[in-house]
Amino acid sequence: MTGEWEPDILGEGFEQLTLPLGEDEEGPVVATLVRSIPNPVRMLAGPLREVDVLSVHGWSDYFFQPAQARFWTGLGARFYALDLRKYGRSLRAGQTPGYITRLREYDADIAAALRAIPRRRGRRLVLLGHSTGGLTLTLWANRHRGRAAALILNSPWLELQLGAVGRQALAPLVQARARWDPRGVQASVDLGFYTRAQREVGALPVDGYREDWRPEFGFATNPAWLAAVLDGHRRIATGVDTGCPVLVLLSARSAMQLTWTESMASSDSVLVVDEIARASTRLGRDVTIARIDGALHDVFLSRPEARDAAYRAIDRWLLRGALAGE
Numbered sequence: 569m570t571g572e573w574e575p576d577i578l579g580e581g582f583e584q585l586t587l588p589l590g591e592d593e594e595g596p597v598v599a600t601l602v603r604s605i606p607n608p609v610r611m612l613a614g615p616l617r618e619v620d621v622l623s624v625h626g627w628s629d630y631f632f633q634p635a636q637a638r639f640w641t642g643l644g645a646r647f648y649a650l651d652l653r654k655y656g657r658s659l660r661a662g663q664t665p666g667y668i669t670r671l672r673e674y675d676a677d678i679a680a681a682l683r684a685i686p687r688r689r690g691r692r693l694v695l696l697g698h699s700t701g702g703l704t705l706t707l708w709a710n711r712h713r714g715r716a717a718a719l720i721l722n723s724p725w726l727e728l729q730l731g732a733v734g735r736q737a738l739a740p741l742v743q744a745r746a747r748w749d750p751r752g753v754q755a756s757v758d759l760g761f762y763t764r765a766q767r768e769v770g771a772l773p774v775d776g777y778r779e780d781w782r783p784e785f786g787f788a789t790n791p792a793w794l795a796a797v798l799d800g801h802r803r804i805a806t807g808v809d810t811g812c813p814v815l816v817l818l819s820a821r822s823a824m825q826l827t828w829t830e831s832m833a834s835s836d837s838v839l840v841v842d843e844i845a846r847a848s849t850r851l852g853r854d855v856t857i858a859r860i861d862g863a864l865h866d867v868f869l870s871r872p873e874a875r876d877a878a879y880r881a882i883d884r885w886l887l888r889g890a891l892a893g894e
Contacts (some may be wrong), residue, residue, distance in 0.1 A: 576635050577657075578776040580632070581605045582787055587680040589653060590623035598857040599677040600657035601684050604637035605722045612643015612766040615887055619692050619717075620685055622678075622882040623649040625865075626699025626725070627666060628758070628786040630656020631774050634870050635728065645694070650681045652701075656781045664751055669801045674704050675711070681684060682715075690893065692717035699725045699838070699864055706810060710803075713811030718853075721816045722884060724864050725797070726804045726847035729824070729840050735805075737829070739798045740758045742791055750792035758786035761828055761837045762865055768833040804847055813890040817878050818844055819870075821865035838865040856885055 578583035582604055589597040611617055621640045625631055631649035638648040652674055653656040654666055668674070684695075695716045697705035702724025709716050711829040728735040744753060763784045768770050822842070823835035841859075848857055860867050861872035870878070 576602055576776075577778070578602070580634070581880070582637070583636065583683055584657060586658075587677070587684060589676050589680065594662055594667075595660060597653050599680055600662070600680045602649045602651065602657070604634070604641050606641045606644075606646055610644045610845065611646070612644075614642070614687075616891075617644035618690055619643075619645040619694055619891070621645050621647045621689070621696055622681060622685070622694040623647070624652065624678075624698070624701035624705055625655065626697075626701045628655075628782060628788070628791075629698070630778070630781045631780070632773065633868060634773075634776070639882075641846045643883075646685075648681065648685055650677060652704075653675050656778070659781065667751065667790065667794045668748065668796055671704050671707055671796050672711075675708060678708055679706075679801040684687075687855050694718045694720065694886070694891075696720045696722065697724060698722040700797065702726070703797070703804070704709060705810065706798055706814075707803060708763065709810035709812065710808040713809065716812050717808070718812050719810050719814045721814065721848070722867055722878075723794050723818055723836060723839060723841070723845065723863075724813050724816065724840060724848070724852075725801075727801050727843045728798065729843070731840070731843055732805055735798055735801055737794075739802070742795045744799055746791040748756060751790045753783035754787060754789045754791065754794065756788065759826070760784045761832050764828065764865075764866050765837060766869050767831045769793065769864070769869075769871045771864075771871075771875075787851070801847075806849055807850045808852070809850045810853075813885075814848070814851050814856070815882065815885045816845070816848040816851075816855065816857045817863070817867045817881060818857065818859050819865070819867065819874075819892075820859045820861045834862040834864075834871070836865045837865070856889075858885075 703723040819836040
């Protein structure tokens with residue numbers, strides 16, 4: 569049974585709600601919905617006053633960005649963020665961080681969040697997903713066409729860094745290991761450059777930031793999780809239809825070196841953005857790709873100039889196109 573809204577670690581203006589999801593072999597499973605208390609004036613007069621926004625984070629991450637919430641509530645929208653099972657506020661002692669065997673398991677998390685969001689006729693749902701969260705929401709929208717009015721993807725992980733050929737070669741090996749050693753520890757692929765870049769540009773806050781929920785070198789990955797992600801990439805490669813307009817926000821360039829370089833403070837050091845741009849063309853019939861100069865992997869944790877450019881791209885796309893006239 570869902571509990572009551574409680575004060576959140578982000579402080580005044582934010583509340584959280586625990587969403588029970590049953591149990592698995594590691595114990596009770598929950599998701600956590602965070603809401604931003606909206607400005608009542610903007611709720612009545614803002615251009616997005618009939619919009620609910622649901623944000624979903626990526627791998628080894630959780631919601632900690634009040635400025636992102638303020639952007640949406642400043643336009644009159646109601647803003648919610650979901651910490652998925654075994655991440656952030658939803659991670660419990662003894663659980664394997666981020667462990668799943670299929671991305672479709674998150675359907676239960678999203679369904680619980682949507683049940684907790686007050687809905688009335690005429691309100692529109694905008695989904696906002698970062699990295700693996702972008703992959704998850706894309707596949708969810710494909711299975712639930714008509715539920716979302718718009719989908720915004722912030723550097724979505726739609727294809728493996730090795731590209732389609734590398735993914736096809738790697739997938740059978742990962743799937744085989746996932747069957748006999750699903751929680752086995754894999755070699756780390758996070759060298760800490762992404763977190764360092766966020767620190768370099770001053771994007772990491774003090775209040776509400778938990779390094780144990782978002783470790784510098786990321787959580788250890790496991791075969792079952794990677795097999796689920798690769799299956800998601802395979803599904804994207806075959807083409808999907810989200811049933812709504814899609815905006816994909818990407819950095820203008822990638823920086824994938826094995827040693828730190830200053831270019832990583834103005835590039836995506838996690839994904840190969842050209843591969844993601846190509847994969848984005850397979851998401852439906854109405855896809856817009858915005859390449860943001862100077863953006864990091866999370867465009868909203870970039871330097872102010874890139875961050876502001878991303879918000880302007882959303883504003884133009886939503887108000888002058890995706891939701892215009894609806």
